Amino acid sequence: MTPEAMPSLRSQVRDAVEAAWQIARTELTPADGAPAAEPVTIERPADAARGDFASATALRLAKPYRRAPLQLAQAIAAHVVTTATDPNSPIASVEVAPPGFLNIRLSDGVLAAATGRILADPATWGRVTVAKPERINVEFVSANPTGPLHIGNARGAFTGDLLCRVLSAAGHTVTREYYFNDFGSQVKNLGASVLAIRQGCDLPEDGYRGDYVYEMEKEMPAAVLTEAEQPGEEPSWTVGRWASEQVRSGIEASLEHLGCHFDVWRSESTLHKDGWVAKAIERLKAAGDVYEEDGAVVFRSTKFGDDKDRVILRSTGDSAPTYFAADIGYLVEKFSRGYQRIVFIWGEDHHGYVARVKAAAESLGFDRDQVQMILTAWVRFVRDGKEISMSKRSGDFITLDELLGEIGVDAARWFFASRAPSSGIDFDIELAKKQSAENPVYYVQYAHARIASILRKAEESGMKLPAAGDPRLTELLAGVLPGAPEALLARQIVRLPEIVEDAAAEEETLGITAYATDLATTFHAFYRDARVIDADEPDRSAARLALIAATKITLANALGLLGITAPEQM
């Protein structure tokens, strides 16, 4: 399989400081209470001139250990192993700065080694392995197949896709899942709408009237109509099922076009047919968490923190299960596939459902934290200062395909990747079109293409990089790293794994877009300050070529995490 992911340099530094602290603490006693479980933290200093990493550990430990922070910092620093005593240490130096910070500098050796490793194994560069890899199911989009995806679905699609990419890169095993409803009355309405057009009648009051409905009517095979006219089921259902499958496969095509691939497409009707809903209700009953009221069967979700209990079997009609009952059945079905964690990407208008679904998970015997909801804030789509309403029934909406025709997939991906899911967005279509040309994504892609161009030029002039794994490579790099342009670029490149760690932990991709932009900026400055191709300085040229080749891989992998292309030229 894939070679082992390299731990971030930050975690290596943390381990080194942690080891030093463990020695230093034997000379100290805590004042009272237990010391912090994770006393050593490592961060990036606000000012890069202070060093590669910083730690405020001594400041935090000062009180529990009743020591002056400065004194504690010195005690820790004294025990940190640096290259002075061990040439293999990643740390070149540790300095103590008032009021008690540790400022840490990486060694050229570890930078050279990391750069060499990037060239030797580009595919796994940036991948990390979290402490506890999990099997995770992520369900997103899940728009009902009654109409094409509109721009309101964009955020869920990108947020879910980005999350899956990041979780995978951090070592989790991820299944991407789409749930769609082919059981509710909307499907019948869709069918009735198609039939009404065919028969020249007025559309039903709550029918669908978008252009796509008329197109489906034209394309409907005769066989569908023949089947619909058979005795038994109402024709609207038969036609509706056919129509919704047309819509569903159109949705799938749109999503693939966006780079959002789904592993599993699951329909509500199969959950009922395969008995998962019934099974779930039995389990809730067995747990003693249901009761009957006014002829309905109710789940006692308040026992697990919900505001009110929820009906799962209706009192009306044929005691049909509610939509929520199907959700619970789905939960049972998903857990039966062995996932440790089940994630839902929902619009924030669904936040009221969080408590009941978590309650169901708990009643079923799972940990409520195994079920996780990520809520995306509302996107207000605006054109000329007016909000665009989005209604499938009225047919008044802008499809996702139309939007992406105007601003491009890479620009749209970057737009959503660089915003926290929880922040509300005003998306002005006209502004977005104008700004898409100035989207920072092109700045990053340009850096990548520029490097590709230099590498092509180098090859034409017969210059070659030392082969990956050649010890001469590390030697050449170490020779050049004391130089300022090289030192800055190398330090920026090697951060990728820690950026991925943070993105996976925070389940956001903001940090990746910021990092990619920083790396591009650092490269452009390097380009300005350091001539790469120089026949008079073959060793230096080779080392610089190696550095920019590693930069190119890092840019491509960072963009890849966002599902964005890294062009060789533009």
Next chain:
RNA sequence: GCGCCCGUAGCUCAGUGGAUAGAGCGCCAGGUUGCGGACCUGGAGGUCGUGGGUUCGAGUCCCGCCGGGCGCGCCA
């Protein structure tokens, strides 16, 4: 009314309780006898909605208020 989310530069947005609050866009002033000028350098621009509190330290945590969004179905 109750609950959840949000309020940071002109605009769009960052900012795991740590050092002088940042980026992009926009605006102003500059930069190339050389590997891609879709680039680079510098500048202006902030009562972090507001009032208290917690502590060595608060944009960040707690409480109140103001403003905006969303939700409170035997719909899906």
